[in-house]
Amino acid sequence: MAIVAPSSSAVVVSFALVSTKSLYNVPLPPTFASLGNATRSFSSSLLLRCGLKVVLCRRPRSLEILSVSSSSSSSASDLPAALLFDCDGVLVDTEKDGHRISFNESFAEKELCVTWDVELYGELLKIGGGKERMTAYFNETGWPEKAPKAKEERKEFIASLHRRKTELFMALIEKKLLPLRPGVERLIDEALDKGVKVAVCSTSNEKAVSAIVSFLLGPERADKIAIFAGDVVPRKKPDPAIYLLAANTFGVDTSSCVVVEDSAIGLAAAKAAGMKCIITKSSYTAEEDFLNADAxxxxxxxxPKQQFDLAFCTNLLAKQFVS
Known part of the structure; x- marks a missing residue:
């Protein structure tokens, strides 16, 4: 059924029965629960006072966000001061067939007899940072025989593994074997065209992130996008340091920033920084808990399968979309 608010800032809400798992569940308001099969008019303040077209899905006691598009434009003063993207899983779904493969190749070159399968790597992704991930894994399962014994030497051993892993990963990116996720170019172009500052904030190695931005987004965009990655901060996600650094560098308030993330640890970092956060699920994160996300x-x-745009990001600053 369709529900239309008869005003210039109309919000159109469409309900349909679905069997798929909810993208984002919230309690079904009594107003909607009592609508039945009729088409009714109501004040747009029940949802958003921001000129959005919102497509939702009706399920017992829950609502599922399917897509959002803007029906009106926002003034420049209302725009986000900065749009901050995570890299892996957001710009490119890199983890399973990119970083994981490169880690395994670097292990094989050193003859470490270590292989991270798809399921194991999914668990290891709960640890932010590749060097930290390897260290935690070896501390838990035992260090390879070929690894040094002294603590400082092990740190260099991990660093050398990670450097080689990064080289292997960059080769995949340079060959464009891992494509950008749908909508990434469009949303970045919308932001840049409106003068919104854009950055990529990642726990991954800076060279790997720069390669993704340069080779997949192109040099013209890359020149306009700031990169905060790797060891540029002492504490990695879920610590908010990377996002706080971006806001401080840009000279903007954290409350005026919108983050696009794909993981629970990235969401925790964004929210701890006091920023709005939109989750775009990736292959490894689809089942994670995103209750604190704004969308x-x-x-x-x-x-024709656009999920959200810059106007939607702008409206998040005025009011949390899902509460």
């Missing part, structure tokens, strides 16, 4: 989608999306 959750499968991807950013391109027309």
């Amino acid at each position: 959750v989608f499968d991807c950013i999306g391109d027309p």
